[in-house]
Amino acid sequence: MANKDKQPKYDKIEELAKRRGFFWQSSEIHGSVAGFYDYAPIGAAIKRKWENLWREYFLQDDNFYEIEASNIMPQPVFVASGHLESFVDPIVKCKKCKHTERADQILEEELKEKFEGKTPEELLEVIKKHKIKCRSCGGLLEETGILNMMFPLNIGVGKNVVTSYLRPETAQSVYVNFSRNFNVLRKKLPLGLAIIGRAYRNEISPRNALLRMREFTQAELQIFFDPDNIEKHENWDEVKDEKITYMPANGKEQKEVTASALSKDLPKFYVYHAVFVQRFFLDVLKIPKKYFRFRELSKEERAFYNKYHFDVELLLDRWIEVGGVHYRTDHDLSGHSKVSKQDLSVQVGDKKVLPHVLELSFGVDRNVYSLMHIFYGEEEQGEKSEGRAVIRFPRKLSPFDCAVFPLVNKDGLNEKAKEVKILLQSSGFSVFYDDSGSVGRRYRRIDEIGVPAAITIDYDSMKDNTVTIRDRDEMKQIRVKVKDLPEKIKQFLEGKRIEDLQ
């Protein structure tokens, strides 16, 4: 452990991810390309858990639904959305070796200042003034420009080729689907349409494992509503006294204010959903409060079409953006309406409305990574522990609900363990079965992947049909009857303490 302590936490997480099967770089054996990661079984399991918790929580409303859509979309979609023109990064190229980098990023790293929102020309001036050199060959950086971050591709062949793009966000898939869905569903606002799906961005400098990828998963809920109702929400009273933690735009200090107080500056429909999002992180994902905040973006920082924009941030070694609450006005539907020449307004009661959009947006991979980072801990050797690394995932978010071990792989213990495994699986639990190596080794493995409960079948099990349950965090064990196991595990996952299960 001593050695490990000197590693930065990012390196530890990546090392653990590789060693235990969470994630690693994609196509590794053929030389990976930066910004692409694959999930191994443990990582895939926790990603799926996160997605299912998200679905269950965000789609509670009767008029909120999940849809699924193509990742490839034709060019007019991105003319309408503005991505073709505006989804660009400033780049700088070395005249000598043609090495290309993001202009704002090289300056931020070299000069330790912020350069967001500057034009290529402005950036070039700074580069010249400070004589910034090419980081690849030391040559002169002389040319700046912009690069669209979408991946273009051609569909079809010959004269029938259609220029298309991999979507840079799932949101556009929802907007082009709005009208038909409104009509086949209940024809009511607010209407929520969600997608959990891939998005693609040709990032010039992908970095930090799952935190800035070129292909990634978003979970986004687009809520279409009547802008005349922006100052209310039917469940406002339930949230009005709840406190929200946020860093104000251009502010220096984090604030904690009630929803009511915040609703003096921001519309109630917006504030309601900010509370709703905060509850997801604090109550469902069980992020300790000090690791969560909103960050309000200033006019310069936010996209021009976002009238209000809170980022969701989690505290790793620094605050990391993992989601956002965006009031996009009618920017999207009016853009698609103009380019497609279709009226996307809808009849609500006796008036026609072009709905406004409130977007709740989350980066799934960033969330998965952040949860690993936040819940990862190391225990020194001491009274209670032999020294171990453990991810204390909330019980409902761990990759498996429980592990099942035969103490040894003989004398019928393994057959008995399989029976227990099948009993638990048929009761709806996800089970990690392991019969290799010593039990101590198996405990270490499940501690590191964060499985909250380990069920061991020992020689006593063969006599009296009981098994032990070990709690990952307290490392306490109790003994229960096999037939009571499904009910006990259910209660345990719901939060009951291990002692109280006896």
Added chain:
Amino acid sequence: MANKDKQPKYDKIEELAKRRGFFWQSSEIHGSVAGFYDYAPIGAAIKRKWENLWREYFLQDDNFYEIEASNIMPQPVFVASGHLESFVDPIVKCKKCKHTERADQILEEELKEKFEGKTPEELLEVIKKHKIKCRSCGGLLEETGILNMMFPLNIGVGKNVVTSYLRPETAQSVYVNFSRNFNVLRKKLPLGLAIIGRAYRNEISPRNALLRMREFTQAELQIFFDPDNIEKHENWDEVKDEKITYMPANGKEQKEVTASALSKDLPKFYVYHAVFVQRFFLDVLKIPKKYFRFRELSKEERAFYNKYHFDVELLLDRWIEVGGVHYRTDHDLSGHSKVSKQDLSVQVGDKKVLPHVLELSFGVDRNVYSLMHIFYGEEEQGEKSEGRAVIRFPRKLSPFDCAVFPLVNKDGLNEKAKEVKILLQSSGFSVFYDDSGSVGRRYRRIDEIGVPAAITIDYDSMKDNTVTIRDRDEMKQIRVKVKDLPEKIKQFLEGKRIEDLQ
């Protein structure tokens, strides 16, 4: 109804899909591109159900796992897999108007013969002999060639660009991940690695809605095994007497033989998994037996690396391929090994093995479409029915477990209905809530989307806390206590008859 009967079933399904919210063409408002479809809420729900049933069934083995991987992969992957060289279609171009089509397809349609596996030169000869004209301008078709069906794209910028492709099958993602996964998991064979994910093919002539798409979802399980063990499977005895229905290669008549009989020609490990796949369709998806068969592919029909190849076929208006059982030998791992210069063999006991691969492969969209097609029916007006269209999805595969309706939207019935809905949701059921229009209209809607049970809250409910459950197929109703509802619905989904729930 009379009018509808004249429509081909494909048109009916597509019309229903649009009207009720299963699926429709992607980016429709901007002019769709052929071969791209989006799922609306009902279709997305049933697709998710299918995927979860697949997971639950195919990943029962302790050493079978699900992973998730990038859709974009660098070029060496497809050098190794052979796709760069061999994943091509023969095309023919009109010299006059540049219209391009698949050469074999135009010939098959014009001459009603099979032209699979012919070279571009051979096809050109047939075109010339029969004086086949351009279907766009009537001009002469004079030039044939081949077209790679993968979508290429560039990652990065400037001198750092990496040529990559959208994967044409999920399988390659598993092969490049095999080695690391083997080592972090139990280091045992057979090892199963599954992906449910997107694949992309630049089909020249996409057609038939979800049956031939350019972007589609596959569910594939790759089983890595020791070729020395190909003549056995630990559970062989459980399947040996089970009958398999299949159309032999180049055969004229479908056969039904026992697994034992088939194992005289095919290895037991292969036959075991064919039975396993057949059971999924017959027992889990509950496809009536006459709609299911395997088709053995001849040497000319199957990919050169598949030593044994059964397609899974379902009977719509004709037999449609929806999956396959492919024995790929060591083609994949040895290809990746050669190109990456990495030894992908593994230590098993006291020997080194380059595992062979048995692939169980399924097209998810094709399955969803076929299930709609097979289970769709129309009832004439008569003694039992007012005349209706209904999809008789198996109860566990319907988009929602049940529907909840307040009889009217007043007098507290709607509040009571919401309580019932929340009770059912918190018991783990997916619920379709509908309070719009007459109850008759709402029944018609859920019949058409295939929800198996409708729960109605009426005025009696307000008095005695009971509700009615209506069975979609029998159209019978029973009345039960609200508190018993979760247990009754559970039994109903498990297959109990509605009368027996009383």
